[in-house]
Amino acid sequence: MPRTTVGIIGAGPAGLLLSHLLHRQDIDNVVLELRDRTYVERRQRAGILEQDTVDVLRRSGAGARMDRQGLEHHGIELRFDRRSHRIDFPSLTGGRSVMVYAQTEVVKDLIALREEAGGTILFEAEALSVDGIETDRPAIRYRHDGAEHTLDCDFVVACDGFHGIGRRSLPEDVLTVTERIYPFSWLGILADVAPSCDELIYAHHERGFALHSMRSPEVSRLYLQVDPDDSTDNWPDERIWDELEARFAVDGDWELKRGPITEKSITPMRSFVAEPLRHGRLFLAGDAAHIVPPTGAKGLNLAVADVTLLAQALTRHHTGGDESLLDAYSETALRRVWRAEHFSYTMTTLLHSSPDDTDFDRALRLSHLRYLANSASASASLAENYVGFSDN
Secondary structure: OOEEEEEEEOOOHHHHHHHHHHHHOOOOEEEEOOOOHHHHHHOOOOOEEOHHHHHHHHHOOOOHHHHHHOEEEOEEEEEEOOEEEEEEHHHHHOOOOEEEOOHHHHHHHHHHHHHHOOOEEEOOEEEEEEEOOOOOOOEEEEEEOOEEEEEEEEEEEEOOOOOOHHHHOOOOOOOEEEEEEEEEEEEEEEEOOOOOOOOOEEEOOOOOOEEEEEEEOOEEEEEEEEOOOOOHHHOOHHHHHHHHHHHHOOOOOOOOOOOOEEEEEEEEEEEEEEEOOEEOOEEEOHHHOEEOOHHHOOHHHHHHHHHHHHHHHHHHHHHHOOOHHHHHHHHHHHHHHHHHHHHHHHHHHHHOOOOOOOHHHHHHHHHHHHHHHHOHHHHHHHHHHHHOOOOO
């Protein structure tokens, strides 16, 4: 394969959407993905799409199945002190909402669109190095079908996740990394049972955080705060359901529906930002550049925002040679990234119990939750950030 305009590493939602957006502007591109297609289409990740993400998918022609099968949500429920408090999004944000539609489904939709358009996605293609990023002819060296190849590009975009080669290809004296590791993890389950709620429930409890989400009207997605060194082996199904029931408990007749658990996993919690997001002809997007704890539902949405900016910038360069948006990409994207980092950090520290909490910490957390529940301005701030703060 001699060359392409944009070489994209990673066939997650960021890389696939960028490929799709560039194709719509007649910009040729190639996607290299380490894993096989089955793995890519099955890996469980996010499930909440911000209003801006929904709008991007619709405008690009990638939203048809989302609109048929996705679940539009107009609020979330906060639970603490055995009471429930609803945050109504449309009334607090000028009509904005979110969509429950699993990342796995977004990925399937985008792969199908690229396949239909004759796009090139090489699965089981391991990127080995990114070379010449400070020249106008960068190249990706990769291994595919047992042989090494070189893909010459005008630009390289690394959408290859936290452990990918993209970020590591930036010179050490250029890259700055800031991060926070949280003293807890999430035990996540998928269960073949109808959700016990109409909207997501975020529960703060003295035993730890719990989240009730869903993937469809028939499949529930739930999470429990656990110790970082915990194992799914310590959590038989009955213990999981009992603990969820305890943490979601409210005064009233609400009941948690139980069903067969089809998947269990434990996810560590971290905040991470790499800067800058561009050096020479190499750009970082999505988890290659930043990680947020999932409490704020921002990871997938930040990835979509990144590649939407990049697609606009690359189109401007392609059609008129104007590099101003490319030059501004890192600064522009990082403004949204740090807003999302702050919101995700706030939601995480507000709703979780920490091993070193004092009575003062616990009282402050409850005071903050009561303020969110009872103050229209505080509720509006939460809602605005949750559905997506559009002003960079």
